[in-house]
Amino acid sequence: MLLIRPDHLGDILFATPSFRLLREALPQARITLLAGPWSHAVVAGNPDVDELLICRFPGFERQPKSSAAAPYRLLRATARELAGRFDAALVLRFDHWWGAWLAAAAGIPRRIGYDRPETRPFLTDALPYSPERHEVEQNVTLVAALAPAAAGRAGPLRFAVSEAARAWAADWLRTRGAADGRPLVAIHPGAGAAVKQWPAAGWGEVAARLITELNARILLTGGESERPITAAIAAALPEPPLDASGQTSLDQLAALLERCALALGSDSGPLHLAVAVSTPTVHLYGPVSATKFGPWGDPHRHIVLKTDWPCAPCNRLDWPAAELAQHSCMATITPEDVVRAAEDVMRQTSNVIRSFADSLISRSSTMPSTPILTVLDEDRHWWFATRTRAILAYLDRYVGPGQGRRVLDVGCGAANMTHHLRHYGDVIGVDSNPKPLEIARERGLEAYQGSADDLPFEDDSFDLVTLLDTVEHVPAEDTVFEECRRVLRGPDAAGGRVGGRLLVTVPAFMFLWSQNDVINMHQRRYTVPELTAKLERHGFRLLRISYNNFFVFPLAAGIIVLRRGRAEPKLASPHFDEDAYQVEMEPASPVVSTVLTEVGKLEVALLRRVDLPWGTSIIAIAEKL
Secondary structure: OEEEOOOOHHHHHHHHHHHHHHHHHOOOOOOEEEEOHHHHHHHOOOOOOOEEEEOOOOOOOOOOOOOOOHHHHHHHHHHHHHOOOOOEEEEOOOOOHHHHHHHHHOOOOEEEEEOOOOOHHHOOEEEOOOOOOOHHHHHHHHHHHHOHHHOOOOOOOOOOOOHHHHHHHHHHHHHOOOOOOOOEEEEEOOOOOHHHOOOHHHHHHHHHHHHHHHOOEEEEOOOHHHHHHHHHHHHOOOOOOEEOOOOOOHHHHHHHHHOOOEEEEEOOHHHHHHHHOOOOEEEEEOOOOHHHHOOOOOOOOEEEEEOOOOOOOOOOOOOOHHHHHHHOHHHHOOHHHHHHHHHHHHHHHHHOOHHHHHHHHHHHHOOOOOOOOOOOOHHHOHHHHHHHHHHHHHHHHHOOOOOOOEEEEEOOOOOOOHHHHHHHOEEEEEEOOHHHHHHHHHOOOEEEEOEOOEOOOOOOOEOEEEEEOOHHHOOOHHHHHHHHHHHEOOOEOOOOEOOOEEEEEEEEOHHHOOHHHHHOOOOOOEOHHHHHHHHHHOOEEEEEEEEEOOOOHHHHHHHHHHHOOOOOOOOOOOEEOOOOEEOOOOOOOHHHHHHHHHHHHHHHHHHOOOOOOOOOEEEEEEEEO
16 A cells, blocks of 8 residues: 655654554555655654655655646656555545545555545545644544554654664764753754744743753754754853754754753754654744644643734745744744743653652652662562562463463573563573572572573574563664564464563663663663564564553652752662672662552553553563564
């Protein structure tokens, strides 16, 4: 099937949830996207698209027209290339008559789009168009017409950040001194049209106040043509910002945004890119409808500020330069509005329990820096207890207790999970560190020294592999997933055997990056879309994925935000010291520990029924294909 979407960054990102729904509804279908060359980087690495075809769609090149006949010559040539290849076409832009005509000229039997006068003559299925519906929902409605199983609420936007881009971003920030624990706030001041542009002076005032009031480090982003704007903003600041304008590919920009605590900007594709990589955002809207084109995500994490002009939104972007002064609706949004929204979105997760967070910070500052417990009984610590209950809930549902299976615990440490995993089969452990392996063997685990990215086992030798807070430590994460798949047994349709199962837990959200991650030598944190894409790309079928530590997420996020700029605690989670394996966690009073343990039980009861929308961790289970 052929999906036609001629637009640029933001609109292509809005289409990615529909790609995912179509893939889930029709897993055997070959999905081809016909898009402009400007969209190649947006869908590169997207596992839901099998093929990307490039077309320089007339009217979308943002260049002067060559001739009046050129669009029709291109249509005829492209139709010949597409002829005979597709069973169905979806024209995802509601008014794209050229794309609808192209699908008809190519002889595609079924052509689905919206019932508009300019597209109707070329469609076999013309659906009623609702102008107040969000673009994501518009796309999903068309997909559901082709595949009814796709009907329902769309998932998040999707952008696959490459590991090379993450490495580049980490190096770029490190060499500019941005690894000091201060919250990184991105400002993308550019917009796709002059009428959507917010004044550079306003951005300068906002950035200066975020530096002084929130101790933020400012990152300016944009294209080469926007460097004069970022230079004007930089000149207004009390300290030099990090200016990446004109220096990044789209992938690298996404990797930088992924590391930010917040991204601010006018209505633009890069702000939707920030949403796609799970970075909180503040969007400024004037002439464009936020109802149709606003951020697709949690409105508490993605705040929209709108002009109060009664004529907005007019959805007109092509005002002549001489008339722009009469259409300055964006200027009615004040710097004070933006600063307050930025503070709200950065602190909203902690406001409800801020006094609780402050009391914990105050309490921990008076406690000794040495750990309270070593060789901690992890089953009694609220964090590990909650994680273990979530793991067992997934294993009970998707594996089931039983004997005769072979279970591999990758990154087994001191065998703290072995007594739980033995309910599901015979457990073998592997870890790269010899010190915890000594304890693991004393506890009766058959354990081997080896690396997660080079497992010392034969192909197709395990029924279940657990990868519990391990892959985030390994630079070559793709190799880890490949190795896990290699050692898992594959499906046997004739014998009725399903593929081996992989259970993964990882830390969530790069904006939660803290000294804790540095201590533990983490390479990265994940989002649900990212982990989903990696598992699918490496030959797994996802059975279930959810955020975990849902109820403590506001507290954790609040503490991390409030601590930035303060002295970091020495330890915040399990790690190895030079002499022995020991698990060290932040001290918690008996009352706090009891409360958090009970909250964890409630969360796992909820997790058995629904996927949770946020959390400090992610849990997933997948099947080898």
